[in-house]
Amino acid sequence: MERIKINKTVNPTLEYIDNFGRRKKINIDLSDANIKQIEIDLWKQENEMAFEMTDSLDGTFHEVASYLDKIFDNNTITSGDLSFSFLSRALGNLRFNAGEGKIKGSLRSLIESKKNNYDGKFLRMVQPFAKTPKIGTFSGAVDLETDQKVKYGVGIINIQIKGKRLDIFRVSVEKEKYCFIDSVEKIDLDLFDKICSTFFYAYSYLFGYNVGKEAYILTSLQPDFESIENAMFYSKSPSSEHDFKIFDSMEIRSLGISSEFYQFPSITLSTLCEKLFSDEKYLKLINLINEANLNNYYYSSCVLFSVALETISGLIISSSNPQPIDPTRFEASNILSQLRQTIEENDTLNRTDKNFLIEKKIMSINKPTNADKITSPFEHLNISLPDPFKKALKYRDKYLHGSSPKNTTEKTGDYEDFVRKFELQFVVNVLTLKFAGYSGYLRNAKAIIELYSQIEKGIKKNEVKLSTSLYYKI
Numbered sequence: 001m002e003r004i005k006i007n008k009t010v011n012p013t014l015e016y017i018d019n020f021g022r023r024k025k026i027n028i029d030l031s032d033a034n035i036k037q038i039e040i041d042l043w044k045q046e047n048e049m050a051f052e053m054t055d056s057l058d059g060t061f062h063e064v065a066s067y068l069d070k071i072f073d074n075n076t077i078t079s080g081d082l083s084f085s086f087l088s089r090a091l092g093n094l095r096f097n098a099g100e101g102k103i104k105g106s107l108r109s110l111i112e113s114k115k116n117n118y119d120g121k122f123l124r125m126v127q128p129f130a131k132t133p134k135i136g137t138f139s140g141a142v143d144l145e146t147d148q149k150v151k152y153g154v155g156i157i158n159i160q161i162k163g164k165r166l167d168i169f170r171v172s173v174e175k176e177k178y179c180f181i182d183s184v185e186k187i188d189l190d191l192f193d194k195i196c197s198t199f200f201y202a203y204s205y206l207f208g209y210n211v212g213k214e215a216y217i218l219t220s221l222q223p224d225f226e227s228i229e230n231a232m233f234y235s236k237s238p239s240s241e242h243d244f245k246i247f248d249s250m251e252i253r254s255l256g257i258s259s260e261f262y263q264f265p266s267i268t269l270s271t272l273c274e275k276l277f278s279d280e281k282y283l284k285l286i287n288l289i290n291e292a293n294l295n296n297y298y299y300s301s302c303v304l305f306s307v308a309l310e311t312i313s314g315l316i317i318s319s320s321n322p323q324p325i326d327p328t329r330f331e332a333s334n335i336l337s338q339l340r341q342t343i344e345e346n347d348t349l350n351r352t353d354k355n356f357l358i359e360k361k362i363m364s365i366n367k368p369t370n371a372d373k374i375t376s377p378f379e380h381l382n383i384s385l386p387d388p389f390k391k392a393l394k395y396r397d398k399y400l401h402g403s404s405p406k407n408t409t410e411k412t413g414d415y416e417d418f419v420r421k422f423e424l425q426f427v428v429n430v431l432t433l434k435f436a437g438y439s440g441y442l443r444n445a446k447a448i449i450e451l452y453s454q455i456e457k458g459i460k461k462n463e464v465k466l467s468t469s470l471y472y473k474i
Contacts, residue, residue: 005143118189212239298417305424306399316377392423422446
């Protein structure tokens with residue numbers, strides 16, 4: 001049977017981006033200023049737009065910087081058939097070269113437009129990657145063919161986020177690697193930009209790669225992107241990477257696990273993105289996990305994972321609203337009314353005492369205890385936590401309150417925190433993924449590190465004995 005393939009036009013986009021970064025001259029007409037016109041040379045340098053202009057502005061360095069900051073923040077500059085504008089706080093570095101009579105600097109963003117309006121068009125995000133994007137790792141990925149005359153095996157997926165269909169695919173040009181995201185339908189810029197951000201948050205969580213450096217958003221009147229109308233460039237923080245990815249298809253294959261688990265479910269990816277888009281607490285959770293993974297201080301990582309455990313537990317509890325006593329039976333017992341009456345009739349308590357008990361104590365009488373709040377999410381999601389990780393649930397309170405679990409000594413503390421980091425990480429990942437509807441295998445970083453540390457000691461891989469499994473079915 002012939003493999004499914006999808007065709008995409010990418011050369012006009014790649015050519016546009018290449019030309020976008022080349023040196024160009026633009027004129028700023030300042031009819032309300034002392035200087036009527038300023039000519040600026042503009043070109044891409046590293047992950048910013050560099051600029052150079054003749055020093056024809058009067059004032060101190062601070063005054064000139066403030067003046068240029070206002071120009072780049074608030075003005076649309078017309079040059080020939082194109083107009084140029086900038087995102088907020090676009091001005092980066094600024095320096096004078098007195099010998100050349102030049103002002104040089106950098107810009108964090110640039111919007112080049114034939115038409116000013118970005119909304120109601122087909123949009124394409126182009127995100128540079130340091131490594132080949134793992135698009136084929138997701139279920140439903142099919143072959144991609146482009147006008148580069150290149151065929152990318154399982155190189156494109158189609159997913160839905162906030163009701164919008166997206167084609168997400170990988171493209172390579174010599175040593176450069178990109179992730180493209182196309183809107184399948186016309187879409188507004190702000191919505192598209194936020195949807196793309198949620199995808200990259202989810203990607204970083206799953207694969208340990210935080211996308212950075214720069215990005216482009218292009219518009220077209222047609223879904224094939226044969227013709228580009230507008231292009232937006234903006235700088236981003238540098239990319240970062242850690243070794244504690246959630247999912248590794250090659251590892252799963254090497255362990256002889258069933259082929260149905262070789263790919264990460266695209267439906268779970270969509271759910272992750274939906275939650276990241278709609279729930280600030282879930283976004284905070286993913287950021288906490290990412291920060292904990294990047295942190296090289298084990299105690300700090302344990303604290304961050306403990307906060308993450310508290311966060312995801314709270315999200316699950318609030319979505320399920322668990323009550324230890326059946327709500328119908330509890331209400332029928334009339335216990336709240338009886339307690340209120342008992343408190344009100346007490347002659348020893350003053351009004352403040354009574355208000356405290358009525359408003360802050362008895363109203364939460366049928367809510368889980370702090371200890372139950374950590375275990376109830378597992379019960380609600382029907383999760384059977386592997387025995388080696390059950391003790392990690394008890395770490396939370398200790399780390400949240402600035403102490404360490406029992407049996408921690410000054411001599412062994414760093415190593416103990418190192419181990420607990422990965423135990424807490426696993427527990428947090430179980431809840432985070434199950435809350436998004438995931439059913440499959442979860443990588444256990446604790447066992448991965450244990451495996452390779454023993455191999456480094458000269459033990460053959462097939463003779464290594466691990467205290468926990470490399471992957472667990474959740």
